[in-house]
């Protein structure tokens with residue numbers, strides 16, 4: 321770390337030490353050192369010809385359910401044995417040492433923050449490991465009549481044996497609203513924090529990236545942790561250039 325980065329790093333440590341409330345927004349980059357490709361990394365293999373934004377939509381799923389289902393099935397399979405890295409662990413250990421002081425907000429659907437032991441995670445984009453129904457079950461006269469998505473007939477995608485409803489991944493697709501409660505809690509954390517730590521995200525996806533703007537507007541210091549430039553650098557008070565597994569442990573350790 322060169323001398324200018326070292327002084328920025330020390331300044332950020334001072335801000336964090338003084339902060340009663342820290343909000344942290346993470347993206348796919350914090351899972352990169354666990355071997356998980358980032359969202360906008362060029363799709364590899366059979367997916368190379370698709371942009372993720374073109375697959376992660378309800379319209380794409382309705383147009384070709386099997387193709388979108390198979391994309392998620394491959395991502396789930398690739399995540400099966402993946403372990404959290406030092407960045408995930410540093411955040412989880414900080415949350416455990418300082419209950420309620422750091423609100424963790426993630427765009428990631430890989431469950432690695434939870435696997436690392438983070439006691440609370442605001443998962444704005446859902447989880448890749450669960451399914452939900454694509455449509456409301458037509459046969460159900462009452463919610464409890466509807467058959468549970470885990471009872472769907474196996475398939476690509478699974479389907480309801482009674483009404484033919486399709487199962488879909490329980491993630492938030494482009495064009496879909498984010499979970500109301502999680503987003504409200506995330507916005508509250510952004511408005512009341514003294515420091516907003518933004519790690520491993522390109523800052524390209526809204527409304528998640530807007531949380532950094534909300535924090536800044538409320539007077540918080542915005543700190544970026546990323547090896548590359550991001551779309552949020554221009555509103556940052558400090559940019560720590562490097563990977564999250566290297567920087568987060570040193571930023572959050574021993575206090």
Ligand code: BV8
Nearest residue numbers: 347348349358359360427494495520521522525526563564
């Ligand atoms: C919505 C789940 C409204 C699926 C995902 C303004 C306001 C509101 C909406 C919009 C808006 N402008 C545009 C929109 C629409 C859209 C959007 O943002 N589009 C983008 C492409 C411009 N937003 C939406 O559609 C959202 N919904 O707004 O609804 C609405 C709805 C109905 C009616 C009225 C209004 C929904 C967005 C959620 C989409 N779902 N994921 C799935 O996973 O399959 S988003 C997807 O992108 C992932 O969750 C991913 O986490 C997220 C963000 O990407 P990043 O995490 O940043 O990943 P990326 O690859 O881009 O970058 C990785 C970064 O890591 C890089 O910076 C890299 O340098 C860094 N890195 C690499 N290695 C490391 C590292 N960093 C640290 N350490 C390392 N080792």
